[in-house]
Amino acid sequence: MSHPPSLGPVAYVMKRYPRLSETFILNEIRAMERLGARLRIFSLLPPEPPPHHPMVAEVEAPLHGLPQSFVPKIIRLAVAHGACLWASPGRYAGALLRAGQWSVTSRAPLAVWKHFARAGFVANECQRNKVAHIHAHFANTPTAVAHFASLMTGLTFSFTAHAKDLYLTPRPIIARRARAAQFVATCTRYNARYLEQVSPGAVIRLIYHGIDLEQFGTVPAARAGSPPERPLILAVGRLVPKKGFNDLIAACSILRHAGAAFQLRIVGAGPLQASLSEQITSLGLQAYVTLAGAMTHAALVGLYHQADIFALAPRIEENGDRDGIPNVIVEAMACGVPVVATDVSGIPELVRDQETGLLVPPRDPNALAGAIQRLLQDRTLAMGLATNGRALLERDFDLWNTTRALHQLIACQACEEAGGLVCTGPEEAPASAVAL
Numbered sequence: 001m002s003h004p005p006s007l008g009p010v011a012y013v014m015k016r017y018p019r020l021s022e023t024f025i026l027n028e029i030r031a032m033e034r035l036g037a038r039l040r041i042f043s044l045l046p047p048e049p050p051p052h053h054p055m056v057a058e059v060e061a062p063l064h065g066l067p068q069s070f071v072p073k074i075i076r077l078a079v080a081h082g083a084c085l086w087a088s089p090g091r092y093a094g095a096l097l098r099a100g101q102w103s104v105t106s107r108a109p110l111a112v113w114k115h116f117a118r119a120g121f122v123a124n125e126c127q128r129n130k131v132a133h134i135h136a137h138f139a140n141t142p143t144a145v146a147h148f149a150s151l152m153t154g155l156t157f158s159f160t161a162h163a164k165d166l167y168l169t170p171r172p173i174i175a176r177r178a179r180a181a182q183f184v185a186t187c188t189r190y191n192a193r194y195l196e197q198v199s200p201g202a203v204i205r206l207i208y209h210g211i212d213l214e215q216f217g218t219v220p221a222a223r224a225g226s227p228p229e230r231p232l233i234l235a236v237g238r239l240v241p242k243k244g245f246n247d248l249i250a251a252c253s254i255l256r257h258a259g260a261a262f263q264l265r266i267v268g269a270g271p272l273q274a275s276l277s278e279q280i281t282s283l284g285l286q287a288y289v290t291l292a293g294a295m296t297h298a299a300l301v302g303l304y305h306q307a308d309i310f311a312l313a314p315r316i317e318e319n320g321d322r323d324g325i326p327n328v329i330v331e332a333m334a335c336g337v338p339v340v341a342t343d344v345s346g347i348p349e350l351v352r353d354q355e356t357g358l359l360v361p362p363r364d365p366n367a368l369a370g371a372i373q374r375l376l377q378d379r380t381l382a383m384g385l386a387t388n389g390r391a392l393l394e395r396d397f398d399l400w401n402t403t404r405a406l407h408q409l410i411a412c413q414a415c416e417e418a419g420g421l422v423c424t425g426p427e428e429a430p431a432s433a434v435a436l
Helices: 023-034 052-059 070-087 091-106 109-128 141-153 170-181 189-198 244-255 273-282 299-302 327-334 365-377 379-396 398-416
Strands: 010-016 037-045 133-137 157-161 185-186 204-209 232-236 262-265 290-295 309-311 338-344 358-360 431-435
Touching: 010 023, 010 109, 010 141, 010 290, 023 037, 023 052, 037 141, 052 133, 070 091, 070 141, 091 109, 091 141, 109 141, 109 244, 133 141, 133 379, 133 398, 141 157, 141 170, 157 170, 170 189, 185 189, 189 204, 204 398, 232 244, 232 327, 244 262, 244 358, 244 365, 244 431, 262 299, 273 290, 299 327, 309 327, 327 338, 327 379, 338 365, 338 379, 358 365, 365 379, 379 431
Parallel strands: 010 037, 010 133, 133 157, 157 185, 185 204, 232 262, 232 309, 262 290, 309 338, 338 358
Antiparallel strands: 204 431
């Protein structure tokens, strides 16, 4: 479904755009535009420095952001808030009152006022550009800003909840935002159940992060042949505790002592780089494990096609931080790479044990090593899992189906804002948008 020409654009609010680690959002924006949506992108912080994904150049939506210098930023915010107050004094006063109330009960009152300040900028730009609906990515700062902007303008808003943003935000705040939103989209059934518990009565929609399967090509027939002398195990992610890379490196030590031939390449950067490097050295794995650093998505796709196994060992941290379904697992499956992962969060929705991959308990290097060795030794099993994984993606994780579902949900809100124009209801959306 496309926006009728009379409808205004949809605001997309994000903490930082573009961002190399958030290719899934870039894919969604690109697909939304191709499905007919007109977007305005708001980056609350300055864009991430290059390199950027080449697809950024394909996005037509204008990018809105505050000046980086302090004085111009303050002037721009003051002008924006003045315009919002002039346009709707009652709504602005109501938003200001809410900010005061929420700051009193917040563990971070200054953050509430920062959200309110940024919301004035977003609200003013939405009014100037006749935006029809506001959608935020991540349930923390972007949604807080979208909520305040909604209060200032009367526009409807919605948001997509992912993982860290959902589980590290206090439950009462998530409940408040979910109840105020027209709907909440989330990328795993695991998240959706949590949202239902936290905010009963809110409209929750399960929409998986889809990927553009055409970008990953067809699965090469050569995978069915004999593995190389030293098969490549690939792992990708930020070097942070919840990714479990120390468990994966420990599993490699077990594999080496068992006489397995392999090489592990870890792609990504982050605060644990030094400690992981020390672990590799202390275990004598310099000839087996490489920290490859960050790389562009185009380079990563080429590496997927060289890999014999994709392994990732996410876990839930003590503060509740966790992954949803890591997008890199989806991408590896798209390239026909057999996957070993941990049974955490939404991962079992994609990596179905013995069907589309192998699952092991988190924080268990022995089990992880055993699963990897099993795929190294049983090429038939590995290729069967990879084939099933690709088939599951084509059925449930295709970008165009998942984005079409979100597009329809958002377009319905824009229709209502434009005066109740007829559109298909969310309950008739494609199967990729599941009403829970």
